Amino acid sequence: MxxxxxxxxxxxxxxxxxxxxxxxxxxxxxxxxxxxxxxxxxxxxxxxxxxxxxxxxxxxxxxxxxxxxxxxxxxxxxxxxxxxxxxxxxxxxxxxxxxxxxxxxxxxxxxxxxxxxxxxxxxxxxxxxxxxxxxxTLRPQATFAVAAPAWTDPVARPKGSLTGIQPGSGDAVPLAGRTVRVSARSEESAQTVAVAADGTFAAEPYRVTTNHNLYDLAFSEDSDEVHGTLKLQHDFYSVTARPVTVTGAVDKARVLPGEPFAIRGRVVAEDDGTPLAGTQVRVNSGGMVRLVTTDADGRYSALFKGAPWKYAGHWYVSTTDVFLEGSAGGQVVMPGESHIEKVQGSLAADTTVTMTGRLEYTYPSDITGIHTEPMRLEHSADGRTGWKVIGTGEASAGSPFTVTGRSTGGWFRVHHPATDTMAESFGPAVRLGRIQTRVVSVNAAPEPVRKGATVTVTGGLQQYKNGAWTLYAGQPVGLWFQAKGSSAYKLVASGKSAANGGVSLKTTATVDGTYLIRYLGTSTSTHFHSSAVGDFVDVL
The missing domain is CATH 2.60.40 (Immunoglobulin-like)
Structure with a gap:
């Protein structure tokens, strides 16, 4: 005004x-x-x-x-x-x-x-x-932009405008004579830039050397005319670069630990094929980096040595100059030596075998990353020969794994087969076993039975020891019932096996259905669970 x-x-x-x-x-x-x-x-x-x-x-x-x-x-x-x-x-x-x-x-x-x-x-x-x-008071408002530079003019020029929004009318008026603070990445790069009569400002150009360029704008005032603080950012991840053609190749398809190998190639201009002499390139092979410079013909060569730790993946070559755009890549494989540790095993009463452990690289690796490896659960009758796969799973290097399968006992081990990232390894053989049980001679009587009357279900509980089936006395057993048309059993009575292993359990008849006797043991039991074939009873 x-x-x-x-x-x-x-x-x-x-x-x-x-x-x-x-x-x-x-x-x-x-x-x-x-x-x-x-x-x-x-x-x-x-x-x-x-x-x-x-x-x-x-x-x-x-x-x-x-x-x-x-x-x-x-x-x-x-x-x-x-x-x-x-x-x-x-x-x-x-x-x-x-x-x-x-x-x-x-x-x-x-x-x-x-x-x-x-x-x-x-x-x-x-x-x-x-x-x-x-x-x-006026509320400060700003625009801020930095145009991405090109290889023909490799600098960035931050610019923008600073205005004040009038109360009530909402009109924007130039905040002429003020100053804004412009910086690029660090405090050392900060500039104090004056705002022109029309509210615009332009900072001194910055030399661009990286793909990611971040610029900050700051303004603050607390007076009777203007009150407020502004902080704006502008960044860009690309510049207009000169296209170049980069080629490269590894002199070996697979590299063993300690074996030398080389990555060689050439850098030329994409438009006319002119060799780019004296151009620095970055050659990355599994985290090992070499900075080399092209010769008069645009050629480079980077030497590496295979290490006894994980290296499986891509090699990559690129120019270090942000205003030259070109790269090449490929794959070289050297499996890292591995081992399996902290192995533990258990055999559950329902015949589930569970083996746990950790899959580790034998040598420390400078390369990090998450990847899964195949694991096998294997069984052998004598712990030396005839290993057969009874379960499979996955493991991540350095993390706990669990593999499960089904068996009634024997010797068990976990096996990691060789992959492009990790070599073959075996865990120790572990012997696991439980005593087998069975319920025999199940009979529900009377058949048929009147509704509300008592049904008596009998049978026998046995265990397999010393090569023969013998009675199993004093053990917890349950009577389970499945109503006709239902898909689930429910516990209707419980008790213990007699001194002769016999089982006799009673319940009240309600509807047609199947009765069976189950032995589920206790938390400290060394026996397998068992069930008998059910007996169907009609209810009148």
Whole structure:
């Protein structure tokens, strides 16, 4: 706004303003309460305030406010409207406070006191002086951009604009004469850049040496005209580079530990095939990096030695100059030596064999990464010959693994077959066993049976020891029933096997169904679980 117009309007406002009448001070014991009035940052020509009443069966009926500078009232706001947030009141959105030059009532930018009066439906009334401060200042706003450079002009030129958003009108005005801070990656690169009369600014160019370039813009001011802080970033991950053709090849298909190998190739311009002499290239082979320079014919050669740790994957060649775009790659395989440790095994009562352990590289590796390796669970009758696979699984190097299978006992081991990343390895052989059990001669009687009558189910529990089946006395057994048409069994009676291994369990007949006897052992049992073939009974 024009300075002469601002001064004249200020003088008129001061001359015509009325002295604020005396009002009661804000009191915490008042029935009506008024909170702090706060300015909306997105629209500094508006504010909101909370108001409430503690009088029973009463509501707030009116909230008004006035804006003043010192003891001069500049604006009377007879009615604030309820906002979407319960208990809060604000200026109507369509009538924000504005500068006089924008058709409003405030003569200049700055901070103004807000007095608020609230009244409830029972006539209780309170006025709070200095309920808040209207931050009637410009809100800073900026644009910031950095055009990605090209190999023909390898620099970045940060630029942008700085404006202030006027309260009420929302107009953007240039913040001429201010300065912004521009930096690239580090504090040492920071520049203080002046803002021109039209609000634009342009920093000194930065030399670009990497693909990822990050630039920061910062501005802050707290005055009667401008209040706010800005922090913007701009980055780019690519530049317009000169296309080049990079070729390369490994002199061996597979590299053994300790064996030397070389990656060789050439760098030429893509458009005309001109050799690029003196160009530095980065050759990466499994984490081992060589920086080499091309000769007069654009050729390079990088020498490596196979190490006794994991190396399986790609080699990669690229130029180190961000303004030369070209690369080549391929694969070389050298499995890392491996071993299996911390092996433990268990044989559950339901014949589930579980083997756990860790698959590790034998030698420490500088290469990290997650990959899965095949694992096999194998069984042998004597622990030396005839190993057969009874289960498979996966393992990650350096992490615990679990492999399961089914068996009634014998010798077990885990086996990692050779892959392109890890060599073959075996865990120790572990002997596992349990005593087999069985339920025999199951019979449910009477058949048929009347509903509500007793059904008696008999059988025998046996164990296999010393090459023969013998009785198994004093063991927990259960009677399980499956109703006709159902797919699930439920426990209906329980007991123990007699001294002769016999089992006799009773239950009440309800519907047609199948009865069976199960031995499920205990938590310390060394026997396998067992069940018998069920016996079907009709219920009359």
């Amino acid at each position: 024009r300075a002469d117009l601002r001064n004249s309007l200020t003088a008129v406002a001061v001359a015509l303003a009325l002295t604020a009448p005396a009002v009661p001070a804000f009191a915490d014991t008042a029935t009506v309460g008024i909170g702090r009035a706060t300015t909306f940052d997105h629209q500094r020509g508006a504010f909101q305030v909370s108001a409430w009443t503690d009088a029973p069966d009463s509501t707030v009926t009116s909230v008004s406010a006035r804006i003043r500078k010192g003891d001069r009232v500049l604006v009377e706001l007879p009615a604030l409207t309820a906002s979407e947030a319960a208990g809060y009141y604000q200026l109507p959105a369509e009538t924000p406070l504005k500068l006089t030059e924008d058709g409003g009532q405030l003569p200049e930018l700055g901070r103004y006191s807000i007095d608020v009066t609230a009244e409830d439906s029972k006539g209780n009334k309170l006025t709070r002086l200095d309920a808040g401060t209207l931050d009637f």
